[in-house]
Amino acid sequence: APATVTTRLCQAGILILAVWWVFGPLGGVGTTPRDLGEGANDTGPIFNWHPLLMLLAFPVLMGEALLAYRSPAPTLDSRPARKVYHISLQICALALALLGLTAAVRSHTLKLPQPIPNFYSAHSFLGGLVLALFAFQVALGLWAYAWPKLSHPARVTLGPVHTFLGRAILGLGLAAAAVGLQEKATFLQLGAGAGPASAALRLPALLQLLLAAVALGVLWHHVE
Amino acid sequence: APATVTTRLCQAGILILAVWWVFGPLGGVGTTPRDLGEGANDTGPIFNWHPLLMLLAFPVLMGEALLAYRSPAPTLDSRPARKVYHISLQICALALALLGLTAAVRSHTLKLPQPIPNFYSAHSFLGGLVLALFAFQVALGLWAYAWPKLSHPARVTLGPVHTFLGRAILGLGLAAAAVGLQEKATFLQLGAGAGPASAALRLPALLQLLLAAVALGVLWHHVE
Ligand code: HEM
Ligand code: HEM
Ligand code: HEM
Ligand code: HEM
Numbered sequence A, B: 001a002p003a004t005v006t007t008r009l010c011q012a013g014i015l016i017l018a019v020w021w022v023f024g025p026l027g028g029v030g031t032t033p034r035d036l037g038e039g040a041n042d043t044g045p046i047f048n049w050h051p052l053l054m055l056l057a058f059p060v061l062m063g064e065a066l067l068a069y070r071s072p073a074p075t076l077d078s079r080p081a082r083k084v085y086h087i088s089l090q091i092c093a094l095a096l097a098l099l100g101l102t103a104a105v106r107s108h109t110l111k112l113p114q115p116i117p118n119f120y121s122a123h124s125f126l127g128g129l130v131l132a133l134f135a136f137q138v139a140l141g142l143w144a145y146a147w148p149k150l151s152h153p154a155r156v157t158l159g160p161v162h163t164f165l166g167r168a169i170l171g172l173g174l175a176a177a178a179v180g181l182q183e184k185a186t187f188l189q190l191g192a193g194a195g196p197a198s199a200a201l202r203l204p205a206l207l208q209l210l211l212a213a214v215a216l217g218v219l220w221h222h223v224e
């Protein structure tokens, strides 16, 4: 239980720091570009949904989904209840992650005077790989374990593969998030002149350390 | 064995792309700053040892060390031989990683007209955490398994902890390397005007994907 409590504290810390960073130094969220005059605009508020939704999806919801079968949870004491909880969280996480992707793409596409290209960075390739694996795992999981539902022996065979791929997707997702935080932090440092000790750069640094802690905390529950 | 072969190909790919990136777009390595006149210098060639050594240490040497006990290796068929191989690789990896750290610090400290601050970025905090865990794990490992060597029951108890922490250090190290690649790529994009489709930005993107593949490949060998 100490591991469970620590992991949850780190997940809560990520949410708090993400909100602080996005609504503080990054200037908050919005759904339309801010007109800057002379044919230019600021799509930053649209983009800012991206870190918010991604950090909600991966360390928080997916992290929680991977704890579902293992963490001591008095209100979820039957296996079917834990399974419903696991699946619901994963579907929510995937939906938010896809929304988070559209936020980044929309902020690029609507940018004036010129759109920013999509999928040009290392982070976007790694992130794209993670999202593809995540969508695949949800589709395979539903097909195998929910509907049409494979035979019991087939499910037993799939178990270790589903578990390995699932842990891998969590790990790669947290790594992609850390890489994205670094990309944005370096944009702020070079583009907006944020100083090394500013909240703009310190908060992503803390977030990266908490992402590492959540990875260790969740996967520790999977040590037999 | 197909997993072993694929993992090794990815490790080789990382070495090749790292050398290509460092000696191509990054301009190669050196041990002294390049004088630019007017009291300024270029410490880039000193810095460039950093990605080279870190990518040799983590995905290649530490990855190989974690395969030592599990991968089919006809020439290393006794457990004591595998143990010597595991320990030697980890000690080499730690030595190269510490050299890689001094390269980054030296390139910051010798920079003119002004030194660059040390340990200011998210990447440097995450990287610092990884190096501390790595040094701790080597010290603990030697003390417990080599000299003075704990009792058999104590070693059996430590086993799962050593294994969990070791896998975690590999994962976090590969994540830190991906974050560092993104930081440098974004420096090149904003500072040196590297285009989205330049080798300067494409090679770190490919390297991140190969780092993900090595993580999956090595940890797959640990699925029972
Ligand atoms: C696991 C979580 C994440 C995934 C899967 C992910 C995925 C992606 C993808 C696929 C893109 C490309 C969108 C496009 O090209 O239009 C993107 C863009 C971006 N992401 Fe993320 N992201 C994640 C978390 C984050 C976080 C936490 C940040 C922090 C701010 C971030 C920063 C960025 C930035 C700055 C861009 C725009 C520049 C670029 O295309 O690289 N990402 N992300
Ligand atoms: C939404 C569709 C999904 C369904 C129907 C589903 C179903 C299941 C079921 C039935 C189990 C228990 C299997 C067993 O013990 O043999 C399980 C475990 C697991 N699932 Fe999923 N899953 C889904 C999505 C995901 C996703 C997207 C991930 C990760 C990205 C994931 C990661 C895991 C992990 C790591 C375990 C092992 C948990 C543990 O042993 O504590 N699952 N899932
Ligand atoms: C696991 C591997 C790695 C670890 C543990 C690591 C660790 C570190 C540390 C501790 C620093 C701070 C040094 C200082 O402040 O003087 C640093 C700096 C740096 N590293 Fe890495 N690094 C790794 C891999 C990489 C890679 C592959 C790159 C790609 C180029 C990279 C890029 C950078 C950059 C640009 C800096 C200087 C800016 C800064 O301090 O953030 N790192 N690294
Ligand atoms: C240099 C000092 C080290 C020594 C003396 C040492 C010793 C050992 C021994 C004796 C085992 C077998 C344990 C068992 O099966 O119960 C082992 C396994 C392992 N070690 Fe180390 N180790 C060292 C450093 C490290 C480091 C630095 C890491 C990772 C960063 C690491 C990661 C692992 C892993 C993941 C295993 C499990 C391998 C498997 O089950 O295939 N070790 N180590």
Ligand SMILES: O=C1O[C@H]([C@@H](O)CO)C(O)=C1O
Residues within 6 Å of the ligand: A083, A144, A145, A146, A152, A155, A156, A157, A159
């Ligand atoms: O649908 C399911 O499949 C697995 C198991 O029966 C096979 O591993 C499980 O726990 C379910 O709830």
